[in-house]
Amino acid sequence: MFNKSHAVMTNITFEKLPEAVAQLHEKLSNIERLLKDQATAHTPEADEILTIKEASLFLGLSVPTIYDKVHKAEIPVSKRARRLFFSKNDLTAWLKAGRRKTNEELAREALAREAAKKKRGANA
The missing domain is CATH 1.10.10 (Arc Repressor Mutant, subunit A)
Structure with missing residues (x-):
């Protein structure tokens, strides 16, 4: 079942698999962006x-x-x-x-x- 308020998917069925993969991809993209932003923020200026x-x-x-x-x-x-x-x-x-x-x-x-x-x- 998909819970939009927490953006968490439980009881993933075969029919809901594309939606679950899309959510996972979005979350990974967000994490990657945050890590890049954090790395850029902590890079000392030349x-x-x-x-x-x-x-x-x-x-x-x-x-x-x-x-x-x-x-x-x-x-x-x-x-x-x-x-x-x-x-x-x-x-x-x-x-x-x-x-x-x-x-x-x-x-x-x-x-x-x-x-x-x-x-x-x-x-x-």
């Missing part, structure tokens, strides 16, 4: 290599400021043949590492430290 001018545009910093940061070893860089190259992924990670915490995040961390101190004091 890293892009940037020149200093491209890095300047990407970061919104002037070229002299980037040279200064390279000189002070404050920014991830590669040097080949006296030229500077920047990994877009490395620059993104560098930007994220410099992220300032919100007041809420700082307050949560402070509460967690206080709770840890109290716990250590109670165990002593």
Whole structure:
């Protein structure tokens, strides 16, 4: 018997076999599509290599400021043949590492430290 609300076929008879195969094919196609979508979503982007001018545009910093940061070893860089190259992924990670915490995040961390101190004091 075919139950449309659950799209499940039970008691498959020879007469209902084409319908059951069609349902099975549709479900497999949906699973295949979902797996492909999931694989595409989790595929890391290919890293892009940037020149200093491209890095300047990407970061919104002037070229002299980037040279200064390279000189002070404050920014991830590669040097080949006296030229500077920047990994877009490395620059993104560098930007994220410099992220300032919100007041809420700082307050949560402070509460967690206080709770840890109290716990250590109670165990002593």
